[in-house]
Amino acid sequence: MESLESLEPLExxxxxxxxxxxxxxxxxxxxxxxxxxxxxxxxxxxxxxxxVVTACLVVLSxxxxxxxxxxxxxxxxxxxxxxxxxxFIVLDLRLPRAVVAVLVGFGTGMAGxxxxxxxxxxxxxxxxxxxxxxxxxxxxVAIIFLDAGAAQTALGALVGGxxxxxxxxxxxxxxxxxxxxxxxxxxxxxxxxxxxTSFLYVRADIGKAAQAASWTIGSLNDRGWTExxxxxxxxxxCVPVVMVFGRRLTMLEMGDDTAGALGVPPERSRLILLCAGxxxxxxxxxxxxxxxxxxxxxxxxxxxxxxxxxxxxxxAAWMGALLVTAADLLTQRVTGSAxxxxxxxxxxxxxxxxxxxxxxxxxxxxx
Numbered sequence: 098m099e100s101l102e103s104l105e106p107l108e109x110x111x112x113x114x115x116x117x118x119x120x121x122x123x124x125x126x127x128x129x130x131x132x133x134x135x136x137x138x139x140x141x142x143x144x145x146x147x148x149v150v151t152a153c154l155v156v157l158s159x160x161x162x163x164x165x166x167x168x169x170x171x172x173x174x175x176x177x178x179x180x181x182x183x184x185f186i187v188l189d190l191r192l193p194r195a196v197v198a199v200l201v202g203f204g205t206g207m208a209g210x211x212x213x214x215x216x217x218x219x220x221x222x223x224x225x226x227x228x229x230x231x232x233x234x235x236x237x238v239a240i241i242f243l244d245a246g247a248a249q250t251a252l253g254a255l256v257g258g259x260x261x262x263x264x265x266x267x268x269x270x271x272x273x274x275x276x277x278x279x280x281x282x283x284x285x286x287x288x289x290x291x292x293x294t295s296f297l298y299v300r301a302d303i304g305k306a307a308q309a310a311s312w313t314i315g316s317l318n319d320r321g322w323t324e325x326x327x328x329x330x331x332x333x334x335c336v337p338v339v340m341v342f343g344r345r346l347t348m349l350e351m352g353d354d355t356a357g358a359l360g361v362p363p364e365r366s367r368l369i370l371l372c373a374g375x376x377x378x379x380x381x382x383x384x385x386x387x388x389x390x391x392x393x394x395x396x397x398x399x400x401x402x403x404x405x406x407x408x409x410x411x412x413a414a415w416m417g418a419l420l421v422t423a424a425d426l427l428t429q430r431v432t433g434s435a436x437x438x439x440x441x442x443x444x445x446x447x448x449x450x451x452x453x454x455x456x457x458x459x460x461x462x463x464x
Contacts, residue, residue, distance in 0.1 A: 140403045140412055147415035151199060154422040158198075159191045161429045197320040198421045198439070200328035201385045202395075204377040206417020207339055207410055209392030210399070211374035214346040214408040215367055216279050219454070222393035223378040226283025229392070230290040231261025232375075232382040237294060237309050241301040251327045251383035258379030261286060262371060315388035315440025317425055324384040331380025338373040339410060342366060346408040388440050390447020391417055397454070 153168075160166035164186055166174070173179045174187045209222045216226070223229045235257015236250045243249060265286050269278040294313070298306050345366045348356040353363040378392070398420075399412035424442040 137403070137405045140405050140409065143399075143403045143412050144415055147412065147419050151415065151419045151422055154419070154426055155195045155199065158195050158422060158426045158429065159187055161426065162186070162191065193321045193325050194317050194425070195422065196322075196325045197328055197384055198317055198425045199418045200325060200332060201381045201388065202391065202418035202421030203414045204328060204332055204335070204381040204417075205388060205391045206395035206399070206420075207336065207414035208374040208377040208381070209394075209417070210396035210408050210410055210413035211339060211343075211346070211370050211377075212392070213396050214350055215370060215374075216277075217350055218277065218280050219393065219397055221280050221283075222396075223374065224387060224389060224392050225287065226280055227261055227265060227285075227287035227290055228258055228283070228375055228378050229382060229387045230287045230294070231264075232258035232379040233313055233387045234290050234294055234297070235260070235379075236383055236386075237297050237313070240309050240312065241297055241305045248327075251330075251380065254383035255376070255379045258375045258382070259372075261290065262375040266368075266371065312386045314438040315386040315443065316438035317385055318438065320385065328380055328384040331377055331384075335373045335376040335380075338369065339377075342370055342373070343408065343410045346370065346410070347406070350408070386438075386440065388421065389444040390450065391420060391443050394447055394450050395420060397450075 156168050156171050160168060160171045164183075166180070166183060166187070170180055170183060171187060174183045177184075179187065205223075212223050212226065212228070213219055213221045215221065220226075232254040236254040238257070239249045239253030243253075265279065265283050268286070269282040271278065298309065301309065345356070345361045348359050348361045349363060349366060356363045356366070381388075395417035396409065396413040399409045399416040402416070403409055403412050405412075420443065421439060424439045424446070427442055428437040428439055
């Protein structure tokens with residue numbers, strides 16, 4: 098009897114453990130032995146919601162076309178028991194395009210939040226400060242003069258993006274690199290690269306110029322598993338770097354002095370993150386061309402949805418994937434074909450979003 102009585106106090110403690118675990122989750126804390134992870138519950142829910150919505154849009158996009166398929170038929174085709182002939186259309190023709198849209202949007206959204214956080218400026222996205230234009234110019238050189246394939250185009254975009262990043266970094270250096278100088282120098286370099294791109298068009302023959310022009314708008318037309326592998330390679334290499342050093346972005350947003358006082362080397366951290374963001378941008382440009390306004394809008398929309406401070410790296414990445422997938426589906430539904438470049442939709446939507454932001458800031462008397 099004494100041994101049984103000694104076990105009675107343990108029963109309420111065992112019941113309390115699930116309650117304590119749930120309370121820790123609600124507070125955004127998860128412990129496992131000596132290790133603990135802090136997270137924002139709302140941010141996790143937003144990421145899960147973005148993933149689910151993006152997956153649903155991918156299914157709708159894969160089923161859209163001349164040979165229409167219902168969502169259930171698409172899912173059955175994924176499982177291997179779809180309608181006759183659907184496997185070739187879904188897996189070989191349409192799914193690569195959808196996968197490229199998700200990967201390019203994910204990488205561009207993450208690159209956008211890295212650059213905006215480093216510059217501490219919502220206009221500090223890679224397509225505005227020249228990094229995207231540099232990657233585009235490098236890819237155009239490969240397409241027009243070297244008659245390059247997918248691998249050579251990716252290499253040209255990577256070389257062009259990093260060459261631009263080095264030029265902007267050196268020109269903006271003055272006892273360190275500060276956000277406003279990086280933005281101003283980047284805008285100037287972007288203008289120079291725009292002139293160089295126009296010169297490339299003039300020097301190219303009509304066929305290459307037409308091919309390059311359709312590519313520079315940002316398009317998912319004729320994208321296959323080769324372009325998907327290109328975009329995936331950029332994510333595999335650069336996303337772990339951003340995730341490891343992403344926590345330093347919050348400290349860098351406070352200023353170099355504050356970051357240094359908290360034990361974060363500002364210049365080294367900034368350089369590593371700039372390289373990772375440039376790599377993400379270059380590989381996304383190599384896979385689908387420069388998609389306008391995507392890198393600028395994704396972090397802003399993600400921050401408004403999560404309502405969380407800090408760079409919101411993962412929500413911005415998934416928001417980018419959602420925006421590109423939605424834009425691609427819209428082009429197919431509205432035009433009745435998949436020929437319209439997705440950059441046309443993002444350009445129009447991004448321009449309207451920028452006008453709304455400016456109007457909102459003006460009403461708040463910030464400008």
